[in-house]
Amino acid sequence: MHPQPHPRRPGRSLAGTLLVTLLTLGLSGLSAAPAPADEAVRAALPPQQPGVTQRVFDIQVPLNDLCDLKPGQTPNIDTLKPVVDWTSAADFGLDANFVTHVVGQLHAPATGAHTLRLTSDDGSRLWIDDQLVIDHGGLHGPEPKEATVDLTAGPHALRIEHFERGGGEQLTLAWKPPGASAVTLVPNSALSTDADVVRVTAPGRKECEAGTDSPGDGLPLTGVHPNYTLTDLRPPGFEPQVSAMDWLPDGRLAVTTWGGSNNTAGEVYLLSNVTGSTGPGRVTYKKIASGLKEPMGIKHVDGKLYVSQKHELTELNDTDGDEVTDQYRRVATWPFGGNFHEFGFGLLY
Known part of the structure; x- marks a missing residue:
């Protein structure tokens, strides 16, 4: 499972990027x-x-x-x-x-x-x-x-x-x-x-690649660190814009999705079969929360999930035992404005 890049910031992929060199010819009259x-x-x-x-x-x-x-x-x-x-x-x-x-x-x-x-x-x-x-x-x-x-x-x-x-x-x-x-x-x-495309623009200086650049300078990774093994976990048709993750005690993975700037389309999913010998064909996912405003952090504490949205900290409550959120309880709020970097990323307990 790979996070999708934020439309207003250069994305960084955990997967290696295949670099293809094209043999090109462009002489006049060719x-x-x-x-x-x-x-x-x-x-x-x-x-x-x-x-x-x-x-x-x-x-x-x-x-x-x-x-x-x-x-x-x-x-x-x-x-x-x-x-x-x-x-x-x-x-x-x-x-x-x-x-x-x-x-x-x-x-x-x-x-x-x-x-x-x-x-x-x-x-x-x-x-x-x-x-x-x-x-x-x-x-x-x-x-x-x-x-x-x-x-x-x-x-x-x-x-x-x-x-x-x-x-x-x-x-x-x-x-x-x-x-x-x-x-x-x-x-x-x-x-x-x-036709019918959304034309997104952003002010400021844009950068060219340089010979001294590294992935930390905005380039994608060219490979996986040798201490890690990369496993594709994304089931077919599931392409979340991942913004935060946390593990549940039973080994399932809770994932929040971004949902878009100035929208309330953020969601929370529970993924099963994501550890051990697994792959996209075995991973299952279930949506348990929706209508969130750019959630950027999630944490499992004492049997409940907490999500940091752009404007508040929210407790997700399942009241009928089906694991789907029935009650969104506001735990804390904070001011926010037009700066998309203003709200907090990640969530620590």
């Missing part, structure tokens, strides 16, 4: 051939709307090339854009020292060779179906770079990364699809992105 998307995958696309998603990260330090952002960071700007043709600070929302991510679907009108032209100031890279087809990195002015890709008719995953150090800024995606006589801006009708 002909690349991404594999045709499986028809079932295309049909499984979530609801779409015209345009692309633009996410901008305020790095606040000068870059010489594109960087890998530390995982779990929320963008400063997350917005829907009709096309990829941005030539001013107003188009990006920032004027210097930022990284831009573009995600969406590129809809090929017909099967065949498509010439793609990426113009950027400063550097940029373009992926189609997770294959790098244009590498236009480094510091430079608004220069174009082209590649030709063979695409089947229909949607293909589009991803662009771009950075701006200073001076002018630009990111433009143009193409020449089969049958076209000239390169033109990729139109809104050929672009789509996921």
